[in-house]
Amino acid sequence: MVVLVTGASGQLGQSLQFIAPKYPEIQFVFASSSDLDITNPERVTSFFETNTIDFCINAAAYTAVDKAETEVEKAHLVNVVGPKNLAIACQKSGSTLVHISTDFVFDGEGNLPYSENHTTNPIGVYGQTKLEGEIEVAQNCDKHFIIRTSWVYSQFANNFMKTMLRLGSERDELNVVADQIGTPTNAVDLAEAIVTIIKSKNNEFGVYNFSNEGVCSWYDFAKEIFRINAINIQLNPIPTEAYPTPAKRPKYSVLDKSKIKNTFKIEIKSWQESLLQTKI
Template sequence: MKKILVTGANGQLGSELRVLAENYKNYEWFFADRIEITLNNLELLKTQLNNINPDVIFNCGAYTAVDKAEIEKETAFIINHLAVEIIAKFTSENNVKLIHVSTDYVFDGTSSIALNEEAQTNPINLYGQSKLAGEIACLKENPDSIIIRTSWVYSKFGNNFVKTMQRLMQEREAINVVNDQIGSPTYAHDLAKVMIDIVESPNWIPGIYNYSNEGEISWYDFALSIKELGRYNCNVVGVPSLSYFTPAKRPKFSLLDKKKIKEIYNLDIPDYKESLKKMF
């Protein structure tokens, strides 16, 4: 029986994989939190990987505090770059399949068309830089690995935009939401299912893939959909990014082109609103 190791087990994606694992008893699942897989202690990480000895790794663990990364650069790079390098090297040396999760923040946001896997990377914040360094290390150490870039992840688990909006819309009469950053949300449950589908597929085609739900929207549009589905009375006001100071810059446009993953793995990707309804 194949053993699948999931890092970042308590995060949004890890938690959704735990739910889905109930339907895939043909695998032995190992859900590792920060103690069982210590991404910021590289020597210990090597030992832990050898002890767990998986056949497949879903690397969902990451340093994801985008603004904090501007101050905690070293920690972000240890977790998002050097730990990925070690995991990729381990998978290469032990013939282990690796799916590593990355981000749309590897782009600078200056595009006006959906970004495919070949699009020029140019991160504008330290989080994006650390994730891009992780991608490069991953493919260098294990060219047979699969990297999935995703965007605007949300779930019923953890902290995310949808849950924040649900809370604020019940607490306040009006909220401001940025209306000039364009992309598409990703329901973590959908992405978790795709990761399992890839492992189940007879095709293992290494390289980078994009995945998010369908749709081209702003955070403001997303908030309006949340308001509609939650039937909240809160007034949602669209404002430009300049109205909000954040330590880290965000890409203005990071819509991902999903053509490659749809064709190779024969996927039917749901529209963002369909998936948002499922979460509600």
């Protein structure tokens, strides 16, 4: 089985490389943006015509939420045009596309975990482009899995956990937003879930949610990061209004994982347990 992974240098791409040796039955082909520019339809078509691809995991994304507010065209290229190109190529070659999306497709105004069929309503450019990317995937490729995830971190690339560890080594005091609620997702756990879906040979295509289990704020997340790494710092909870950003964030983005757990028999760790195992 040949599995192409786009966005190989990102968090999920590196996490898939990390777990790949556990699955010798899968031939992974890891492609960074320099290896395969998914925004170039000719390059994508040529790549699929010269390689036999059974599954394509699209881990490539424009994820700079604040920059997206001004870099609209760039975000659209990577998050909408790229997935469309991959979807068309997968449809033509008979490959299955696993596309990674985000909790930012929701507005965060709810107070119950979002299911896959909840009405989408993104509140920023990043979320809007990710939703448009989902639509392109669904319209252009019959065999697709769209996986929405949230608050992704890992020992790889740049993320909230690594930022907190860096700031914890530089400062004595830190303010962290305490009124945005969601669930951290360990990228390695997400990678394992994707491989489980691929190996299942289950053809129940569609949209699925995945994050770790549990609920917390960014403040709670930071507090636990510092606790398990034995970092002594004065941590202050603040409201969103006290930390203005160019892009609005969903205030509540907890995802209901019932569908992915029931369909693929996936057991999901709590965010605290997974964070503990990611201590670096």
